[in-house]
Amino acid sequence: MGSGAATNTRKRSFWSVVSGQRELILMSVPLLLYKVLFSYVPIGGWTMAFQNFKPAIRTWYKQQWVGFDNFVKLFTGLNGERFIRDIGNTLAQSLLTLVLGYVCSIVLALLLNEVKNIGFKRVVQNITYMPHFLSWIIVAGLVSTALSVPTSGGIINTVLMGLHIIDTPILFLANPGYFWGIVAGSHLWKELGWNTIIYMAAITAIDPALYEASDMDGANRYQKMWNITLPCIKSTIVILLIMSIGNVLEAGFEIQYFLGNGLIVEKSETIDIFVLRYGIQMGNFSLATVAGMFKTVISILLITGANFISGKLGEEKLI
Amino acid sequence: MKTKNLDLENIIFTTLNTVFLVILAAAMVYPLLNTLAVSLNDGMDTVRGGIYLWPRIFSLQNFRVVFHMDTIYTAFFVSVGKTIVIVATNLFFTSMLAYTLSRREYIFNKPITVIFVLTMYFNAGLIPNYMLIKNLNLLGTFTVYWLPNVISAFNLIVIRTYIKTIPESLIESAKIDGAGDFRVFMQIIMPLCVPTLATIALFVAVGSWNSWFDTFLYNSSKQNLSTLQYELQKLLASTLSAGGAQGGGANSAAQSGASNATTPQSIRAAITIVAAVPILIVYPFLQKYFVSGLTIGGVKE
Numbered sequence: 026m027g028s029g030a031a032t033n034t035r036k037r038s039f040w041s042v043v044s045g046q047r048e049l050i051l052m053s054v055p056l057l058l059y060k061v062l063f064s065y066v067p068i069g070g071w072t073m074a075f076q077n078f079k080p081a082i083r084t085w086y087k088q089q090w091v092g093f094d095n096f097v098k099l100f101t102g103l104n105g106e107r108f109i110r111d112i113g114n115t116l117a118q119s120l121l122t123l124v125l126g127y128v129c130s131i132v133l134a135l136l137l138n139e140v141k142n143i144g145f146k147r148v149v150q151n152i153t154y155m156p157h158f159l160s161w162i163i164v165a166g167l168v169s170t171a172l173s174v175p176t177s178g179g180i181i182n183t184v185l186m187g188l189h190i191i192d193t194p195i196l197f198l199a200n201p202g203y204f205w206g207i208v209a210g211s212h213l214w215k216e217l218g219w220n221t222i223i224y225m226a227a228i229t230a231i232d233p234a235l236y237e238a239s240d241m242d243g244a245n246r247y248q249k250m251w252n253i254t255l256p257c258i259k260s261t262i263v264i265l266l267i268m269s270i271g272n273v274l275e276a277g278f279e280i281q282y283f284l285g286n287g288l289i290v291e292k293s294e295t296i297d298i299f300v301l302r303y304g305i306q307m308g309n310f311s312l313a314t315v316a317g318m319f320k321t322v323i324s325i326l327l328i329t330g331a332n333f334i335s336g337k338l339g340e341e342k343l344i
Numbered sequence: 345m346k347t348k349n350l351d352l353e354n355i356i357f358t359t360l361n362t363v364f365l366v367i368l369a370a371a372m373v374y375p376l377l378n379t380l381a382v383s384l385n386d387g388m389d390t391v392r393g394g395i396y397l398w399p400r401i402f403s404l405q406n407f408r409v410v411f412h413m414d415t416i417y418t419a420f421f422v423s424v425g426k427t428i429v430i431v432a433t434n435l436f437f438t439s440m441l442a443y444t445l446s447r448r449e450y451i452f453n454k455p456i457t458v459i460f461v462l463t464m465y466f467n468a469g470l471i472p473n474y475m476l477i478k479n480l481n482l483l484g485t486f487t488v489y490w491l492p493n494v495i496s497a498f499n500l501i502v503i504r505t506y507i508k509t510i511p512e513s514l515i516e517s518a519k520i521d522g523a524g525d526f527r528v529f530m531q532i533i534m535p536l537c538v539p540t541l542a543t544i545a546l547f548v549a550v551g552s553w554n555s556w557f558d559t560f561l562y563n564s565s566k567q568n569l570s571t572l573q574y575e576l577q578k579l580l581a582s583t584l585s586a587g588g589a590q591g592g593g594a595n596s597a598a599q600s601g602a603s604n605a606t607t608p609q610s611i612r613a614a615i616t617i618v619a620a621v622p623i624l625i626v627y628p629f630l631q632k633y634f635v636s637g638l639t640i641g642g643v644k645e
Contacts, residue, residue, distance in 0.1 A: 042451055048525040050452065053444040056437060056495060057456050063476070063492050064463040070472025080478075133368075136361055145362070151631060152369040158623050158630065159376075160554030162577050163616055167375040169580070176393030177609065178378060218372070246357065271465070278557075283580055297470075304471040305561065317469025328465050 153218025387606030
């Protein structure tokens with residue numbers, strides 16, 4: 026009797042809270058349903074991975090169910106060779122981009138920090154930030170021009186020939202050996218300046234007294250960089266590195282899609298392009314869905330791992 | 345002696361550092377300047393090569409051709425319209441939700457926050473998303489440009505963090521005067537958020553202006569819904585000589601370009617400039633804000 030009354034009050038109070046907050050609910054719940062529709066409902070599409078999906082069959086459960094056949098197909102035979110090659114390309118391109126981007130942006134931040142002329146520093150910063158805002162289409166176009174033969178505006182060949190490093194133009198986009206470097210280089214060009222922002226902010230936060238004390242001890246420029254600046258921004262470097270682990274299967278898309286071609290496909294095709302070719306262009310929705318699932322699951326595992334490591338190191342958790 | 349050495353070392357380092365940074369800045373800015381020079385140079389002359397920073401035979405013909413292509417003309421307006429609608433809907437809905445999630449007393453605060461934040465870390469993938477858009481009958485519509493982008497989880501957190509810094513007393517006194525939550529949001533929160541919203545608006549606008557994949561994936565069969573970036577992409581695909589694997593193929597833009605004494609290369613340069621100029625115009629405004637925007641983003645609960 027008594028407990029029934031208590032439940033009743035709790036119930037009544039819940040509903041009275043709900044009615045008191047009905048405006049907040051009206052302002053947020055429709056947006057929640059919207060988000061569920063656009064971000065969570067598509068996960069239901071993963072059932073395509075277990076079907077031999079035919080778009081012509083409109084009723085979902087009437088599709089032919091094939092169990093794990095598509096998973097086997099993705100990793101065996103010709104598809105398997107292609108997909109495993111594409112995983113390799115994705116990892117190689119994104120790791121190369123990551124390492125090159127990290128080292129260069131830290132070095133650039135250190136060099137910018139040594140510039141005493143504020144005006145010059147600001148000009149260099151603003152120019153190097155700018156490519157970040159250009160679209161990848163534009164960047165892909167600029168890269169393809171820069172890498173072409175001198176008569177088409179290929180500045181890289183022009184410079185290399187001008188310096189007598191090479192005698193004939195290099196056909197960068199026809200030789201698979203260069204492609205990973207091209208991907209990493211394009212990312213470097215677009216994001217180098219932008220990536221220094223966070224290091225510059227970290228460097229600004231360093232206590233000047235540390236530098237003054239080391240001046241007294243007669244430390245030179247490089248000793249100060251190595252023993253003060255780098256250790257002070259170490260935690261920024263570490264946290265950014267951990268955060269990027271989750272994105273290691275994101276090698277970018279546009280450079281590979283636009284500049285990749287038949288001659289260099291063995292080095293240029295990534296998982297994203299595999300999904301696009303099999304799914305949208307060849308209509309093999311099921312196989313493409315499995316490939317996409319593979320990527321999402323690995324990414325989630327990596328992010329969870331990164332989150333765990335981040336917590337262990339006493340850094341802020343990412344989620 | 346010691347100080348002399350130090351001075352010399354200092355001069356050498358500063359010189360080398362300055363030279364390096366100048367070369368770096370030149371490498372960043374050269375491709376765009378070169379594209380500008382090519383776009384302002386006579387098309388047939390460009391083919392001979394040797395255009396670097398300055399047009400050899402000045403001509404506005406490339407831009408005249410570009411602006412006379414119906415495809416580019418419509419694409420420009422679709423790009424502008426799409427950007428305006430995305431910025432307006434995204435800012436309104438994201439900040440409205442951010443306000444509700446900033447209310448500590450709101451009972452669904454936690455679950456809604458978690459559901460949105462999780463979407464930053466996973467994605468169902470290309471094919472399931474495509475099938476959803478297809479099943480909603482949104483293929484080949486203008487709606488597909490903005491509807492899936494009404495809320496971004498990252499901006500949601502940024503705006504919520506900012507709203508939480510607004511003194512509670514402002515909101516309470518409005519409520520005592522009888523204002524409901526929606527009115528508080530519209531008349532108190534929105535005006536106070538203008539600096540943050542301006543920053544976010546610029547970033548959303550740049551993102552929308554630069555996007556091409558939505559056009560490619562959902563609207564490639566509708567010429568009247570094409571965007572500038574997508575037209576540029578088609579042109580890029582057709583001018584890349586080795587691009588045998590590309591889907592674009594020969595397209596009307598390149599052909600109509602060739603018939604007007606210009607070349608695909610020059611037309612491409614002109615469209616690149618048309619697509620880049622709006623970004624370069626907002627850039628000074630952007631850079632005033634983006635450092636603060638980035639640091640706000642770092643503050644997360």
